[in-house]
Amino acid sequence: MIWQLEFIILLLVVVCAFAALKVRDLLGAAVLFSIYSFLMCLLWAIMGAVDVAFTEASVGAGVSTVFFVAAVFRTTRRSRD
Amino acid sequence: MTTAGYINLIIAKYNYWIYIVLMCIGLWAMIAKRNLIKKIIGMNILQTAIILFYVSIATKKGATLPILGHHDAGHFVDYATVINPLPHVLMLTAIVVSVATLGVALALAMKIYNRYDTLEEDEIHARVRES
Numbered sequence: 545m546i547w548q549l550e551f552i553i554l555l556l557v558v559v560c561a562f563a564a565l566k567v568r569d570l571l572g573a574a575v576l577f578s579i580y581s582f583l584m585c586l587l588w589a590i591m592g593a594v595d596v597a598f599t600e601a602s603v604g605a606g607v608s609t610v611f612f613v614a615a616v617f618r619t620t621r622r623s624r625d
Numbered sequence: 626m627t628t629a630g631y632i633n634l635i636i637a638k639y640n641y642w643i644y645i646v647l648m649c650i651g652l653w654a655m656i657a658k659r660n661l662i663k664k665i666i667g668m669n670i671l672q673t674a675i676i677l678f679y680v681s682i683a684t685k686k687g688a689t690l691p692i693l694g695h696h697d698a699g700h701f702v703d704y705a706t707v708i709n710p711l712p713h714v715l716m717l718t719a720i721v722v723s724v725a726t727l728g729v730a731l732a733l734a735m736k737i738y739n740r741y742d743t744l745e746e747d748e749i750h751a752r753v754r755e756s
Binding site for chain 1: 639640643646647650651654658659660662663666667669670673676677680681683684688689690708713714716717720721723724727728731734735738743744745
């Protein structure tokens with residue numbers, strides 16, 4: 545485990561989580577949440593949990609992004625906060 | 626505990642502090658955000674932070690993946706050299722559960738939007754009160 549790489553990815557994860565909640569466009573929030581999930585998957589691959597990592601890559605970064613984009617497409621893109 | 630002890634506690638366990646920050650971000654979004662989609666994103670951030678915590682307590686220094694080759698079958702395995710796979714299996718279930726809750730939550734949010742024409746919590750409350 546390379547701790548510098550893990551530290552940089554952890555900081556990026558926190559930044560992405562905060563940005564996904566701060567951005568006012570809901571489609572942008574969905575894309576930022578997808579980036580968050582993929583960075584989380586990289587973090588688990590670094591920690592040696594490869595099974596969890598590829599489940600997260602397919603289910604977290606793939607299926608949940610599709611769900612979010614479909615829900616935003618069926619409702620509205622704008623958000624007040 | 627001395628000041629150096631506290632600083633050592635913060636620096637040496639920095640990843641746990643970052644997990645706590647992530648959990649707090651998720652809880653804050655679930656409580657303070659008014660948009661329903663933002664609340665659902667916050668719920669997912671909280672879940673992945675907890676999963677990250679559980680995966681990280683399984684790691685060991687100098688250990689490798691818990692995969693045994695043919696020549697290891699029937700032999701003694703030194704458990705200090707493999708990562709503990711039990712939290713991985715539990716968290717695999719948690720990821721699948723989190724996707725199921727995400728689907729149900731988004732379906733409910735879409736139903737609410739169809740009925741009240743908004744995703745903001747305060748506007749929904751106002752429309753519930755006036756109807």
